[in-house]
Amino acid sequence: MTLPDIEQTCTELGDRLATYLNDHQITQPLLVGIRTGGVWVADRLQQKLQTGDDVSSLDISFYRDDFTRHGLHPQVKGSELPDSIEDRHIVLVDDVVMSGRTIRAAMNELFDYGRPASITLVSLLDIGRRELPIQPDLTGARLELDNGQLVKLSGPNPMTLTLA
Amino acid sequence: MNTDPSQVQLTANGRLKHFLTTEGLSRELLTEILDTADSFISTQERAVKKVPLLRGKTVVNLFFENSTRTRSTFELAAKRLSADILNLDIARSATSKGETLMDTLWNLEAMYSDMFVVRHADSGAAHFIAEQVTPNVAIINAGDGRHAHPTQAMLDMLTIRRHKASIEGKVVAIVGDILHSRVARSQIYALNTLGAAEVRVIGPGTLLPKDTEALGCKAFYRMEDGLKDCDVIIMLRLQKERMQNALLPSEGEFFKLYGLTEQKLAIARPDAIVMHPGPINRGVEIESAVADGMQSVILNQVSYGIAVRMAVMSMAMSGQQQEKNELLAAGQNDQEEA
Numbered sequence: 445m446t447l448p449d450i451e452q453t454c455t456e457l458g459d460r461l462a463t464y465l466n467d468h469q470i471t472q473p474l475l476v477g478i479r480t481g482g483v484w485v486a487d488r489l490q491q492k493l494q495t496g497d498d499v500s501s502l503d504i505s506f507y508r509d510d511f512t513r514h515g516l517h518p519q520v521k522g523s524e525l526p527d528s529i530e531d532r533h534i535v536l537v538d539d540v541v542m543s544g545r546t547i548r549a550a551m552n553e554l555f556d557y558g559r560p561a562s563i564t565l566v567s568l569l570d571i572g573r574r575e576l577p578i579q580p581d582l583t584g585a586r587l588e589l590d591n592g593q594l595v596k597l598s599g600p601n602p603m604t605l606t607l608a
Numbered sequence: 609m610n611t612d613p614s615q616v617q618l619t620a621n622g623r624l625k626h627f628l629t630t631e632g633l634s635r636e637l638l639t640e641i642l643d644t645a646d647s648f649i650s651t652q653e654r655a656v657k658k659v660p661l662l663r664g665k666t667v668v669n670l671f672f673e674n675s676t677r678t679r680s681t682f683e684l685a686a687k688r689l690s691a692d693i694l695n696l697d698i699a700r701s702a703t704s705k706g707e708t709l710m711d712t713l714w715n716l717e718a719m720y721s722d723m724f725v726v727r728h729a730d731s732g733a734a735h736f737i738a739e740q741v742t743p744n745v746a747i748i749n750a751g752d753g754r755h756a757h758p759t760q761a762m763l764d765m766l767t768i769r770r771h772k773a774s775i776e777g778k779v780v781a782i783v784g785d786i787l788h789s790r791v792a793r794s795q796i797y798a799l800n801t802l803g804a805a806e807v808r809v810i811g812p813g814t815l816l817p818k819d820t821e822a823l824g825c826k827a828f829y830r831m832e833d834g835l836k837d838c839d840v841i842i843m844l845r846l847q848k849e850r851m852q853n854a855l856l857p858s859e860g861e862f863f864k865l866y867g868l869t870e871q872k873l874a875i876a877r878p879d880a881i882v883m884h885p886g887p888i889n890r891g892v893e894i895e896s897a898v899a900d901g902m903q904s905v906i907l908n909q910v911s912y913g914i915a916v917r918m919a920v921m922s923m924a925m926s927g928q929q930q931e932k933n934e935l936l937a938a939g940q941n942d943q944e945e946a
Contacts (some may be wrong), residue, residue, distance in 0.1 A: 503647065505647075516661075
């Protein structure tokens with residue numbers, strides 16, 4: 445299959461996000477990228493949106509539901525969020541949404557930092573195969589992959605997409 | 609049977625499954641402990657300090673020897689990982705009724721415990737338990753005799769790394785009763801593995817080990833010589849029982865020669881940090897002006913202690929889990945082949 449031009453997809457996603465936030469009257473969003481790919485995408489979106497805050501990053505290693513199966517990820521980097529996310533409108537960004545488990549873990553972690561006013565989920569790619577009732581509000585592109593096939597985002601400059 | 613403690617604590621893939629000693633562990637693994645602990649520090653600064661990593665796991669604090677700080681920081685670490693923790697005051701319970709150590713442990717294992725945090729007056733106790741008694745329970749050594757106190761050493765490494773940017777290239781002096789100190793021993797191994805430029809031990813001849821060279825450190829008998837150019841000064845607690853064994857003349861004499869005063873601190877580098885594993889004896893090994901001074905990071909050590917213990921506990925639990933999974937997978941393969 446042909447993979448989309450990832451930088452192009454990202455630019456279009458930025459435009460759509462700007463419109464979305466405008467429609468929902470969100471003036472000061474806080475961009476939170478999920479490590480590692482989600483942070484790269486969030487950085488691109490930030491260039492478009494120019495919010496007042498730096499892009500925050502979330503490392504969900506301590507919140508995964510497969511710790512008892514796979515153990516701790518050896519390269520835990522930690523999360524970097526502002527002192528308070530209380531009442532903030534969060535735009536949660538990931539590179540690829542699949543099962544939805546990462547997003548569940550990310551939302552659990554966010555709530556341990558405080559009570560946000562809202563969370564908007566943005567994903568560069570959606571490859572289906574959902575295992576939880578979680579759907580992105582905005583998606584850059586939807587890919588129909590063959591069974592067992594995965595995509596891998598490399599980056600950050602430039603971001604490239606390969607089939608794995 | 610594998611009797612090298614540095615190997616007993618690792619899985620076949622070289623992951624941590626017990627934490628018994630810093631001796632023989634690779635620089636990569638020690639660095640991974642510090643990196644993981646760094647991430648836990650950030651979770652400790654939040655309003656909600658808990659993470660769900662060890663939810664449903666049971667940790668037992670087995671302290672055969674008294675300790676308040678170490679036991680309570682292990683307890684907090686377990687709680688902040690969402691594990692359930694049981695504190696057993698062994699000295700006052702089963703063993704005093706005549707139950708053997710092994711029976712006590714087997715009983716606790718039968719209660720589906722996942723991890724034992726062990727402190728014991730005998731060197732090698734934690735290693736013995738990990739290898740011979742309950743190998744499927746993760747064992748964390750919280751101090752065994754004169755042998756090792758690896759979580760204390762790692763929290764000291766984290767303190768140095770956070771306050772001096774790195775351990776590599778630093779000159780570190782450990783002052784006091786080195787001979788009887790499990791803390792010093794574990795620190796020396798970790799410091800050398802992590803690339804310290806020089807590890808010095810300073811104290812009276814009766815309290816320094818004979819084999820300092822083999823241990824990887826340099827002996828000094830005078831503070832004036834040993835503190836020169838130091839980046840880090842680690843003071844150890846003077847144990848009063850040493851005085852009774854005539855290894856030392858008196859507390860006053862010790863303070864005069866080896867107590868850390870502002871004057872002596874001035875011999876080290878001006879940006880040197882002062883550390884102490886606690887509990888401190890003010891006026892015996894350290895003067896209050898130094899303990900409470902600008903260069904002291906003694907209370908930071910306590911905070912980092914929780915993060916380091918969270919790191920080691922989650923890594924060991926993870927290693928145990930991976931080993932169980934591999935055994936399970938191997939069993940399934942055998943069945944399929946049969």
